[in-house]
Amino acid sequence: MTKSAENGLTFQEMVRRLTDFWAHHGAVVALPYDLEVGAGTMCPETFFRVLGPNPWSVAYVQPSRRPADGRYGENPNRLIKHTQLQVILKPPPETVQDIYLCSLKDIGIDFHHHDIRFEEDNWEAPTLGAWGIGWQVMLDGLEITQFTYFQQSGGVDLDPISVELTYGLERIAAFLQNVNNVYDVKWNNSLKYRDLRHREEFELSLYDFECASPDSTRQLFEIYESEAARLLKDYFNVDRDHRPTRFPLRKVYEFCLKCSHLFNILDARGAISVTERVALIARIRKIATEVAQIYLEQSIPAAEVEQV
């Protein structure tokens, strides 16, 4: 046992071991996405790749924004930007639960001394038209992973399905290091989570709760939405056989993600009514489902060509 394991792995060592684990199980280790996302699910490496028939296996670390969870860096557990390890297994191996549990063993969790439970929790992302069936994985009463058998994404039934594993890295690290405050987590042997992230938490919370103007946030939402709508219109105005193959699909998707994040800010500010909330979600979902449709239109012929 290494010295760091005795005291619980450092944050960076834990992340390295988990990504190594999935790399050894054949996953591509991808890079974090460079836009604000609410969860690793929203990254193109998940959103697009779970669609269609092609097998895919990926693991990546993804900082994820939850404006409503902002606490100015004052709450020991809630973060406006937390870090997920996102794993997609398509199609999932039959022993997927066992493999997942092995990944926990790799970071030092001994199941003879810890109580691990799979509690029903069916995940849903209405803005993406995505949902699945699964569990929250509880470790001694702490939710550490969302484990989902994806059933639908972008409004499309998935076939084959993917298993999505979403590890909540900060809380797992705090657990391993036996600290009560996420800011006390050792990032490496000399720096703490606080040193890297505390000021950022404060500033992001400050903006989202105090500085963000609901009016300009709303305007930004509409600008991004209209940009997506303009491009989508150009695409769908052409009949199916003549639609352009030169199309900035992933850029349209970026606009969709921008809308989603801005929506979250508005929501955290309490600036939208429940009725409006439903309507805004539907607007974002419309972009997401059209993007998914185009992805399938463009990728399925490509797959057929490859087979020839």
Next chain:
Amino acid sequence: MTVEKAQLTEPLLLEVGVEEIPARFLAGSEQSLGERLTETLQGLRLVRPDGSRASTFSTPRRLVVFVPEVVLRQPDELEEIVGPPVKVAFDPEGKPTRAAESFAERNSVPVRKLLKIETPKGLYLGLRKRARGRAAREILAAALPDVILGVSFPKSMYWTEKAGPRFIRPIRWILALLGEGENSRMVPFEIAGVKSGRSTYGHRVAGSKAIPVKGFGQYIEELHEHQVEIDPRKRSEIIRSEIKAVLEGRNLNAVKDEDLHDWVINSTEWPHALLGNFDPRFLHLPREILVTVMRDHQKYFAVEDASGALQPNFVTIMNLGQDAAGLIRNGHERVLTARFADAEFFWQTDLRVRLEARQESLASVTFQAQLGSYADKVERMAGIAGGICTQLEQQGEIEAHETEYVMRVVRLCKCDLVTQMVREFTELQGVVGGLYAREQGEPSEVADAIYDHYKPTSVGEACPRSKVGAVVALADRLDSVVAGFAVGLEPTGSSDPFGLRRAGNGIVKIAIESLSRLDLGLAIATAVEFAGKIFAGSKEDALGEQVENFLRERMEFYFREVEGLRYDTVRSILSPNVSGRLNVPATALARARSLELVRDTEDFLALAAAAKRTRNILTKSGGVMDGGGAPAVNVGLLGDGPERELYAAYEGLKKDLESLERAGDFGASFRAMAGIRSQVDLFFDKVLVMAEDPAVRENRLRLLIHLNRDVFARFADLSEIAVENRGSAVT
């Protein structure tokens, strides 16, 4: 037709290994699999009608059925094949005709082997074939996949491919064993790429090694060895005794919670209790919040001392034999601390904003898409509550200062919907508002009523503690019901999307238990005035009638199911034929209880029969039923004897009933009614109502109209009382 002979049997053990089944669906899934297997075995004649029953078991990772006696081989079956009639099959000389020969050919037997079979249509030519029963193993191999995949779940998934099987969670192994010991054999089949086998698997902590199974007894033992108790009833006992054990000697009790108990049974394979502690500083938070965090979010049992005071402890049920190093307890304690810290944060930040300052925000919280926001609802509730208070003040049920409290509570009661605490713990709506109101210095009358105003959520739950709370709770529900009906959200059949039946039951319960002088008809009219008219197009009269009928049904339900009154007693009391103050539910209930007590006496049943007869006569003659405008009886036209005697008895009774009604003594009223039974009987026995002389006939009908109005349908419609098989005295 089956061939009876001694049937050899052997046991069948079926275990479906599944990834963790949601706790709330486990018991239902276990039962469904057991029922499906039993039905299938019966249908396939693989169990004897008198054979021992299947037992079922379950853990989150397995559904198990054990059938002690499955017959080894289906009984042989004798099949009768009927051919042409004998008359047609042989010619006059007795030789087989073409019909006989072709029937024999088709069945590959010589004509001489055919039998003459007696049928209802006459004598026919035919034959009997013995169909050999097939081996159980072979039949089960074909049948078990459907048995398993046919288990019904409220929510299922696919995991192999879209066209693949659906189940609650992925199936990972199947144990299907027929027989016991050396002779046991596996029943071969495959579901979703999983081949059935003869192995089981232990608790996750025991690793993923397959455990060979030879029979049910050994299966149970091996699983115990590998930390699995398959019997939920045993897990229940273990959990109870473990909780007792960890609290032993500390003078502490776990707060009773049967729902939580069921949840932990159904989420563990090897349950053990663990006692944890939390920082006593959190005890300054209200008990309701602490218990909700522990129960709903962490599935812990809260702990209290002998006096019922909450203690800084909790009991969690782990799915593991022991916590030798104390790491599990430490983990739970840390999680709970974080949860409580969150709740404390909500509590402190929420308290900085007064409830009344939150009223405006209610405009952004939707009550129901067609019914607007909570701000709209509060507006309507204020109108309804005001009307109810006016009524109740006039009736002396409440006083003016209570009306003031009611109006304040209406303004504040929904404000907690926009607090962080309720956003996080929605199940605490109302309760949190009440707690904040108290902290912020609202009078306790106001705070308690806010706290209580969602009560009762079921007919078993207590009503709000005060009349103030009761009025607000009533106005809230009346608004939901009336506004719901106005936009077409009324319940139909088994569907009640807006929960209006429950709201209706609450209205009845509150009226009966808390506001005994409430005139519900008047309250409905008030509600229609405030909640109904804002919806263009809905006709107020029709709406009022709809709601009245709906609430009458709810009263019927309540009187029958909650008060245990007999069906016809209830119908009789709530009959639309009864004039007068039916609209006060508490009075109606008092009447119903009194009626229930006297209705079985011989005199009363006779009277009920007479009431029925009266009603028939009046219906046939087109008489005025309510008697409101019926002209007085002409005493001069009454015949001597029974007719005059009945009239005298009626006059006396009428006076008695008036004073008894003022005294509210319905028992005495019904007994007094039964007192004129002999005069009534004699009248119908000796007097012809439909006399030839039109003036006499008219006068007799008048007498019956008055009798009906003032007696038979005064407090209850006695003609609704079932007298079948009882009333030999009168027909």
